[in-house]
Amino acid sequence: MTVEETRSRRAMDRIGLLLARHGGISNARMRDALEATGLSTRQGITLMHLAENGPIGQQALVEALGVDPSALVAILNDLERDNLVERRRDPADRRRHIVVLTDAGGSVLTRVDAAMDAVERELFVHLDADEVATLHRLLSRINTAVNDDACREV
Amino acid sequence: MTVEETRSRRAMDRIGLLLARHGGISNARMRDALEATGLSTRQGITLMHLAENGPIGQQALVEALGVDPSALVAILNDLERDNLVERRRDPADRRRHIVVLTDAGGSVLTRVDAAMDAVERELFVHLDADEVATLHRLLSRINTAVNDDACREV
DNA sequence: TATTGTTATACTCTATAACTATA
DNA sequence: TATAGTTATAGAGTATAACAATA
Structure with a gap:
C-alpha cells in the first residue's frame, strides 16, 4: 500500500491540482535519476540546449531556458567548474559571455538521456x-502564455 | 512575445520535462490565485479534505495529503490561528489531535473553489x-506508486 | 518501548535588488 | 544612460532528527 493509494481522491478530482502534483513527482524523479550524473535537472536541460542549438549568450540562454539570470549564473558556474561548458568573451561585445559545450559536456x-528515458x-x-x-500533445497545448512572472520549477 | 514561445522546444520534446514544467506552472498559478484568500495551496487542499471527509487525526491527514508531519504542523498552526480549523484532543487517546473544519473554514x-476554477x-x-x-484521465494513470520518498510539491 | 505531535534546523529553489564592466 | 553578467540576500518549500506527552 502506497501513500498515493490512500491519498484523498476528491482533491485530485481537480485536474489543476493533479497536474501540479504529478508534475512535481516527475520533477523529483528527474532530479533523483540525474543524481548519478552529478547534474541538476536544470543543468541537464542547459547541456541539452547547448548541444541542440550551439553556442549562445547568457541573456539568450535565460530566455530559452526560462530561468532567472542569477539562477543561470549558478548553473553555469557549476557546469564550468566541471569542464562541461566554457564561457568565452564575445570579442564583438566584451560584456557578453558566449556559452559553449565542451567535449566532456557532450x-x-x-547518460542524461538514458536517465531521463528510464524515468x-x-x-x-x-x-x-x-x-x-x-498526453504529450494535450500537455503541450496547455496555455502557459500569460503570467510569465509565475515561478518555474524546471 | 512570451518567454514560453521562445523557449527551447527540443528539451520540451521530453514529455517528462514538459510534465514537470507545466505542473510547476499550474502549481504557481494556484498559489497566485489563492493569494487573495490568504491561503497556500496546501492549506486550501487541507480545507478541501476536511470538508469532504470530516474530522480526522493528524497522522491520517499526513497520509491523506502526502505531506511531512512537521509540514502539516505549520499548515494547521496557520489555519487554526485564522479560526479555519480546530485541533481537539481525542478523549479516547490523548496523544491524538482531531482536526475539525470550522464554519469559517467551510x-x-x-472562494478557494472559485479561484481554482479560474486557474x-x-x-x-x-x-x-x-x-x-x-488529459485528466491520462494524468491520473501516471505511475506514482514507487519512490514514495520523492518530494511533493502540492 | 512505541506512537502522536512538536520544535529546531538545514538544504534547495526561486526572486529581488544592488553592483561591475562594458557599451 | 543602458545592457550583460554577477553577487548577496531573503523567502518559500521540503526533509531530518531530536524532543515531550501519552499509550
Whole structure:
C-alpha cells in the first residue's frame, strides 16, 4: 500500500491540482535519476540546449531556458567548474559571455538521456505509446502564455 | 512575445520535462490565485479534505495529503490561528489531535473553489471539454506508486 | 518501548535588488 | 544612460532528527 493509494481522491478530482502534483513527482524523479550524473535537472536541460542549438549568450540562454539570470549564473558556474561548458568573451561585445559545450559536456549527455528515458518509462508504464503521444500533445497545448512572472520549477 | 514561445522546444520534446514544467506552472498559478484568500495551496487542499471527509487525526491527514508531519504542523498552526480549523484532543487517546473544519473554514472554501476554477479555465482554454477529460484521465494513470520518498510539491 | 505531535534546523529553489564592466 | 553578467540576500518549500506527552 502506497501513500498515493490512500491519498484523498476528491482533491485530485481537480485536474489543476493533479497536474501540479504529478508534475512535481516527475520533477523529483528527474532530479533523483540525474543524481548519478552529478547534474541538476536544470543543468541537464542547459547541456541539452547547448548541444541542440550551439553556442549562445547568457541573456539568450535565460530566455530559452526560462530561468532567472542569477539562477543561470549558478548553473553555469557549476557546469564550468566541471569542464562541461566554457564561457568565452564575445570579442564583438566584451560584456557578453558566449556559452559553449565542451567535449566532456557532450559526452555526459548520453547518460542524461538514458536517465531521463528510464524515468519516463517508469512514469508512463501503464500507458501505451498512443496514450503517451496523446498526453504529450494535450500537455503541450496547455496555455502557459500569460503570467510569465509565475515561478518555474524546471 | 512570451518567454514560453521562445523557449527551447527540443528539451520540451521530453514529455517528462514538459510534465514537470507545466505542473510547476499550474502549481504557481494556484498559489497566485489563492493569494487573495490568504491561503497556500496546501492549506486550501487541507480545507478541501476536511470538508469532504470530516474530522480526522493528524497522522491520517499526513497520509491523506502526502505531506511531512512537521509540514502539516505549520499548515494547521496557520489555519487554526485564522479560526479555519480546530485541533481537539481525542478523549479516547490523548496523544491524538482531531482536526475539525470550522464554519469559517467551510465558508472560505467557496472562494478557494472559485479561484481554482479560474486557474483551470485559463490553463485549459485551448482544450475542449473532451480533451480536458482525456488529459485528466491520462494524468491520473501516471505511475506514482514507487519512490514514495520523492518530494511533493502540492 | 512505541506512537502522536512538536520544535529546531538545514538544504534547495526561486526572486529581488544592488553592483561591475562594458557599451 | 543602458545592457550583460554577477553577487548577496531573503523567502518559500521540503526533509531530518531530536524532543515531550501519552499509550
